[in-house]
Amino acid sequence: MTFDYAPAPESQAIVNIDSNYGLFIGGKFVEPKSGEYFKTINPATEEVLSAVAEAGQADVDAAVKAARKAYDKTWSKMSGKDRAKYIFRIARIIQERSRELAVLETLDNGKPIRESRDVDIPLVAAHFFYHAGWADKLEFAGYGPDPKSLGVAAQVIPWNFPLLMLAWKIAPALACGNTVVLKPAETTSLTALAFADICQQADLPPGVVNIITGAGDTGRMLVEHPDVNKVAFTGSTEVGKAIQRAVAGTNKKLTLELGGKAANILFDDAPIDQAIEGIVNGIYFNQGHVCCAGSRLLLQESIADEALHSLKRRLQTLRLGDPMDKNTDIGAINSRAQLSKIEELAKSGEDEGAQRWSPTCPIPDKGFWFPPTVFTNVTQAHRIAREEIFGPVLSVLTFRTPEEAVEKANNTPFGLSAGIWTEKGSRILWMADKMRAGVVWANTFNRFDPTSPFGGFKESGFGREGGIAGLGAYLDTEDNS
Amino acid sequence: MSRVEVRKTHKLFIGGAFPRSESGRTYEVTDTNGTFIANVAQASRKDARDAVLAARSAFAKWSTATAYNRGQVLYRIAEVMEGRREQFIAEIEQGEGVSTKKAANQLDAAIDRWVWYAGWADKYAQLIGNTNPVAGPYFNFSIPDPTGVVAAVAPQDQSILGLTSVIAPVIVTGNSCVVMPSPVHPIPAITLAECLATSDVPGGVVNVLTGAPAEVMPWLAEHADVNALDLTGIVDESVATELERQAAGTVKRVRQPKPGADWYATPTLSRIRAFTEIKTVWHPIGA
Structure with a gap:
């Protein structure tokens, strides 16, 4: 039923x-x-x-x-x-x-x-x-x-x-x-x-x-x-x-x-379902038209398969369509020009050897639309891991140790935001200290408040x-x- | 018969070592009457790159040293300088053509400035940083992080006080720097480098390039691993403007030259603010 x-x-x-x-x-x-x-x-x-x-x-x-x-x-x-x-x-x-x-x-x-x-x-x-x-x-x-x-x-x-x-x-x-x-x-x-x-x-x-x-x-x-x-x-x-x-x-x-190319870093001790909610919000909120979007997902290797499975399952429930509908999760891409840019970068991901996945979702006939998209097998050299896409496209990479996560997260000329998902308090503060980014969200993402300063490094x-x-x-x- | 003195070779200071310029170049430094004082190393593009590499390598450790530790290291610089009073005063006197009293006043102010900034090491974050009462179940705080590698041009006058006033606020927060002292009065800067080398400042935190800022600074302004420029000592507006343009290539922070500085006046926090980045951290609150 x-x-x-x-x-x-x-x-x-x-x-x-x-x-x-x-x-x-x-x-x-x-x-x-x-x-x-x-x-x-x-x-x-x-x-x-x-x-x-x-x-x-x-x-x-x-x-x-x-x-x-x-x-x-x-x-x-x-x-x-x-x-x-x-x-x-x-x-x-x-x-x-x-x-x-x-x-x-x-x-x-x-x-x-x-x-x-x-x-x-x-x-x-x-x-x-x-x-x-x-x-x-x-x-x-x-x-x-x-x-x-x-x-x-x-x-x-x-x-x-x-x-x-x-x-x-x-x-x-x-x-x-x-x-x-x-x-x-x-x-x-x-x-x-x-x-x-x-x-x-x-x-x-x-x-x-x-x-x-x-x-x-x-x-x-x-x-x-x-x-x-x-x-x-x-x-x-x-x-x-x-x-x-x-x-x-x-x-x-x-x-x-x-611009930004934020890393959202998922450690193996994080509660996966809660983290996936935050990761989905981090990149698909506002069709990914967010400078601080968590567009690079760094998964700890030991839980990468499980996390990807949860992520894809969650994406299948997102509703794309009429922005005026109160049930809609993913609205329209803001312009034809932006849609072309997203399409071009997504194509570069495929051309460079990354694996592309999107949930099956009907696309309206009129207007500008791009389905939520996940790329796996992404390397740090790929354009989709380096350039700001400004669309609903997530590039997934993996890491083994916290040190490697720091190295990869900071390996970008950008430095706007970063996300950390772990239950370990000392690791949150250690990671937050190491991130060369102006906003660090730990066990949350894309939160904004007038009292909270926003802006970038580098x-x-x-x-x-x-x-x-x-x-x-x-x-x-x-x-x- | 009087003894023949042993003169010093005036070299660069990069990564805690004192190399000659890789270009093999030196230039003549004279007193205000034009009398020869010394041949000083004239830094090149390659020296600038080496200095940035040294500064970047030093950044990781220096920026994560405790504030207490950085404060003690800066205080140690003042201690070591105090031990070289006579040398500094003689160099300022000879180079700038001022009286012994004026030279001593300048040195005193410089040493006192190191002490002043040493005391800031564990305090500025308490004033510039804060917690933010966001409208939701989150703990949120903002702290100043060091910007990274700063390339600075020291003022052309007040050779030791101006230099100190530029370097101290940059490194007290955990930045590393490449600094070009006044090309006309570089000798006290080299002596300062010798103090830095012997006062627990990790190699590479301060790198001193003697030479022509107009020649070397463009390389630093374009260098992708330099995060900020302090153009305090650039007197030619068109040179400053061009450096600022070049800095835009990698969105460097730039502190423009501001004429009329009184280096003897107590500074504000504006230099510390200029080379720190506010980082804001969010975490949910929940049982």
Whole structure:
């Protein structure tokens, strides 16, 4: 006897998507001076959702000018106490509109509604709530008795957690007294534009937050603008390096949150079923569109067969399909371009001799989809063990001793995160100490919290987001001592 | 008849040893009047690579030494320097053309700075690190880890105090470094290397390359096994900018030169922060 799931679709009725959106500059939506618009689609259906303005140089200039004016005339003169109240207002409005934001995020991004509803949007509200409280307490944060804001922050964010990445950028920037020009990713602009509406509802002074939409060129114009004081970027390591080059020799403070190739390390004493849950969450959460995803599974040899068996059995129960269905585990790949990249890397895995496996799961006719995939017989030299795939693809390697696990885990230019699964406390702390990574999850994975700093070692970037360390990214912390 | 003194050969300091430059090159160092003081080794690209290799090899052990141990090792540097007071003061006086009193003041400040940073070894993590009250059943803490191998250019003035102010905050947290002292006043740096070699600092934790930063630093800025650059001593903005660009190739952390430093003032934690990485660890809480 089998039990089938009945469809449980979330309703789209809660969102009103305009047929086109201008740029949010100086507290108002304005037509782009460029006159250009581009379409944004639902990646699960390929239906056009709206047309979004493509900001050109004149638009970027206008946005930076608005942010500068708001910084000079209003925000830098406002007390921390009052800044805090605006940020608290924003947090509350996000909570009030959370269902709408979750639906909008899922429509524009393709991620399962369960994730946008239960993970993304609650964390967005939490980030604003946490940082609001810092605005009038910065002198207690350990950055000196009178820490200063930087000025205008240029922020460029990715498409994997659109509104959450916006929150990670805007909440600390505002709390520390900076004004903001933010550019969302070109495939996921809609929740950022909804956030602009939230700023209006909160009566945030005009120009404190400016949202300009566009593609890579718009982002480049923004970070290269001579009148910005801070550049914050989350995205690919390749673009991050280009940005670091571009801001070299300027006084712009830079923080980068780039790619990863995290090892998730399973020791033979770990409770297998619990660990498999965490490992599945580690790589298949958000279709693997996660920079800190546990994309390399390191299995201790003695339990490798048993763990793989459990893993495959668990993957057969994952439900791929309509992201708006509350039962869906794996949603749509965010774009055709990303799907092609995943397909290309997966093919390289086969070509280089690794063994490919996916559960049988029906793939919808329209939209962009990639089934959860596991590669075994992977060596450290394979591209799928070295390059960030940013998709639901897990590369499995094995090890014998803790020392070998450390060696393999750290054998990457990245250093964003790592996972450790073992019942032995002393080994957890020993492994955590050895990991050259900014976030170490032990007996859990992919946990996020506004109080908890996030960011990388090595080529995964520098600077932190969240916690006390994250405030340092938006304060003038450098001196000539 | 007065005795003919035995002069010293001024060499590089790599992996705890004192090699000549593999290039066989030296350059003349003079006092402020142009009078010859010594021929000093002029480091090459190969020397820079050897120094990075030595620094990387030393990192594993130094970065996992206890904070108490690192503090004692730094304090030991101050002790050994104190024993070489006369030599340091004479070298500063001759090289920089300052009075004995000024030279002594500089040395005193340098020795005291080692003591100051020695005391930080087991404290900075308590200030920069913390536990984080996450909204869930997890224990979560953040600690500063050393960044790795740091390539540094010491200030061009205040030969021993500037050098000390750059090296001490880098190594106190467990980093290893390759440092280029002032090419005009390199002699006290070589004497410092001799102090480091005899004060329990493991070989390779500090490597000293005398020579031209503009020639050697680009190799270090591009070297994939260097994690960070400290450009404090780079005075030419265009050189600093180019090094920063090169550093982007492997996403190195870069501390830009900041003019107007007062090396006698008490430092802040900004240098320690610049070359440490916050690592955050999560673990579930459950019965």
